[in-house]
């Protein structure tokens with residue numbers, strides 16, 4: 001739980017720092033006047049970069065989130081700021097555009113985020129384009145035809161007790177905004193990914209910037225910020241995909257190889273392997289096997305002594321201890337071995353209970369208890385005169401692991 005919260009918090013660090021920077025610049029008017037005219041260009045530039053990144057990494061939802069933010073900025077400028085400050089003519093009057101935009105942005109971001117990505121990318125994009133396009137066009141058409149009715153719906157404060165006047169949003173939009181933020185936050189808790197954190201902060205920034213549409217550069221700066229955050233999330237996810245193992249959340253083989261190249265002169269490496277895992281899979285099924293691997297990974301992640309765990313592949317994990325000897329690392333590994341041995345994994349959950357007596361009898365014959373545990377064996381080696389590089393140390397640790405298996409499993413062997 002603590003790890004989950006730390007991870008969640010870490011997702012917010014970059015977006016919040018960026019947002020704080022932008023807020024400082026706007027509040028204290030720190031942008032040099034010579035740079036103001038470039039802010040419009042940065043919006044276009046970051047939108048283009050973001051859209052290209054989402055296309056390159058096939059992220060449909062990120063693509064639409066970036067599109068919504070970019071379009072909102074354009075509507076804010078051409079549909080609200082210009083008509084209000086310079087009196088330009090628009091098909092929908094600015095007050096109505098303001099009302100509709102403040103409602104549409106959180107709603108579209110929410111629906112887009114809840115809409116699962118489909119395998120067929122082009123179909124997925126076209127379908128979203130059609131649905132969102134129609135939705136926006138219909139609302140704008142209503143705004144054009146019946147501005148008084150639309151404003152009559154948005155302008156009054158229907159529930160005075162539930163209104164935050166300072167935010168400068170119509171109450172209906174405020175509800176859409178708070179509702180979207182709540183649902184998006186729950187989504188983020190369930191699936192702590194950079195994209196969800198980025199879109200959450202981006203939505204807050206964009207909606208709060210809306211009442212400041214007349215500011216000289218605030219809308220452009222905030223939009224650029226939102227676009228940068230959404231683009232960074234695409235890169236972060238691409239990085240995670242390459243370096244992080246999907247099942248366990250541990251860094252994978254590629255990250256290990258990278259780490260091995262940057263080890264100093266002294267280090268110890270341990271190889272660990274789940275005991276009799278084939279039998280476990282055959283007895284309890286692959287799904288429970290996956291659950292066990294997740295549990296083992298979660299335990300290994302907690303390793304002390306400055307060690308770091310990686311998924312080497314299959315049911316094998318590697319632990320790297322920079323600056324440690326094998327003897328120094330051993331007590332930290334021993335703690336993990338014991339923690340895993342003592343961890344009980346539930347075999348069946350309520351939804352998988354047998355539907356009939358016959359099925360129940362069959363299942364009970366296969367598994368007579370509801371909880372099982374697994375053990376792991378480990379081999380550990382250190383860099384020394386005879387083992388000069390990480391590959392040799394890993395090989396020696398692997399041989400020590402083999403020794404631990406032969407000696408009866410559930411133990412740690414040192415390479416000699």
Ligand SMILES: Nc1nc2c(ncn2[C@@H]2O[C@H](COP(=O)(O)OP(=O)(O)OP(=O)(O)O)[C@@H](O)[C@H]2O)c(=O)[nH]1
Pocket residue numbers: 247273274275276277278279281285286287288289290293313314315405409
């Ligand atoms: N559920 C699950 N099983 C996996 C995964 N990766 C590898 N395995 C299984 O891990 C098992 C490894 O079995 P073996 O290498 O024969 O070794 P073992 O049964 O653990 O026996 P010892 O190592 O001798 O204790 C195989 O059955 C693989 O299918 C995975 O991601 N999920």
